[in-house]
Amino acid sequence: MTPTQGFAAQSATTPLGPFTFERRVVGPTDVQFEILYCGVCHSDLHQVRNEWKGTIYPIVPGHEIVGRVTAVGAQVSKFKTGDLAAVGCLVDSCRDCDNCKRGLEQFCRNGAIGTYNGKDKHTGGVTYGGYSKQIVVDERFVLQVSDKLPLETVAPLLCAGITTYSPLRHWKVGKGHQVAVLGLGGLGHMAVKFAASFGAEVTVLSTSPQKEKDALGLGAHHFAMTKDPAQLKALANKFDFIIDTVSAPHDYSQYLKLLNTDGVMICVGIPPTPIEIAGFSLLNNRRSIAGSSIGGLPETQEMLDYCAAHNITSDVEIIEMAYINEAYERMLKGDVKYRFVIDMATL
Numbered sequence: 001m002t003p004t005q006g007f008a009a010q011s012a013t014t015p016l017g018p019f020t021f022e023r024r025v026v027g028p029t030d031v032q033f034e035i036l037y038c039g040v041c042h043s044d045l046h047q048v049r050n051e052w053k054g055t056i057y058p059i060v061p062g063h064e065i066v067g068r069v070t071a072v073g074a075q076v077s078k079f080k081t082g083d084l085a086a087v088g089c090l091v092d093s094c095r096d097c098d099n100c101k102r103g104l105e106q107f108c109r110n111g112a113i114g115t116y117n118g119k120d121k122h123t124g125g126v127t128y129g130g131y132s133k134q135i136v137v138d139e140r141f142v143l144q145v146s147d148k149l150p151l152e153t154v155a156p157l158l159c160a161g162i163t164t165y166s167p168l169r170h171w172k173v174g175k176g177h178q179v180a181v182l183g184l185g186g187l188g189h190m191a192v193k194f195a196a197s198f199g200a201e202v203t204v205l206s207t208s209p210q211k212e213k214d215a216l217g218l219g220a221h222h223f224a225m226t227k228d229p230a231q232l233k234a235l236a237n238k239f240d241f242i243i244d245t246v247s248a249p250h251d252y253s254q255y256l257k258l259l260n261t262d263g264v265m266i267c268v269g270i271p272p273t274p275i276e277i278a279g280f281s282l283l284n285n286r287r288s289i290a291g292s293s294i295g296g297l298p299e300t301q302e303m304l305d306y307c308a309a310h311n312i313t314s315d316v317e318i319i320e321m322a323y324i325n326e327a328y329e330r331m332l333k334g335d336v337k338y339r340f341v342i343d344m345a346t347l
Contacts, residue, residue, distance in 0.1 A: 006132030008058040012050040038130035039156040040340035062130025063115040088158035102297035114288025146308035153313035164191040164296035175199035187245035189338040256281035320346035
């Protein structure tokens, strides 16, 4: 075991602070890399504060991780010392079930292992995430990163990027489709970039009028204020797809009415309370509501390669590690454009 430094929460009500823990020794198929940047996801906050229940303390969050390889195991073939590397939301799975064999490790029948707050089958303890100096992960769950893009802007692609890329690809969204993106935050701004890049006509739905300029600058074609009943009425039956990125409680039925015949509302945000839906909002127009969760390793690599080829990155605000508790409070207020990324050199 190798000692390393990180930032952890000791309980649901205490702030994150310095924490020393151990990483496993590099095994035959392992890649070890120094973490250079780590994105701050809203799910980090959910888990730190035990809003989804089941958090094991102390918790070291972080699953949007990029860095440079410092050691590899004897059987590693895809990486060598000095290479750029990345890890997203998963560090392992059973690898044997039908979903794992299809490259859908996020839906592992036996339980995918999260980058943090997961069961570490190597140590018997808990996995610790990217708010730390270094990480050791099996080669199969490490991703290759192009040097064409600024590394700090790549980090959020490992969650915010793949979370929005995956459903757009699954539902084959592209030219000729009318797509609404509900919420313009860390997930929403990536949904806009990808949907526009794929050729869809994109409308941002937001409660914040000041976000209109940003939405259009990110690639959206239209903007609508969801607090204005007249604007929502004008959008009735318009969209083929709605990408719902909102993680706070909201009125799903109100937005389902905006879907055209056979339209699909795809939920990628995770509110802490159960969803309530009026039945007729689904029955009319044969609408559907669906969910999507990140992507498997092959699709995540595909997404990173697509971003490198099309110059797509996240819009980020770089912060120091010591600022993380203030960043969480600002994130709750929506006061970030559009993803905090920690410069791990400041740890």
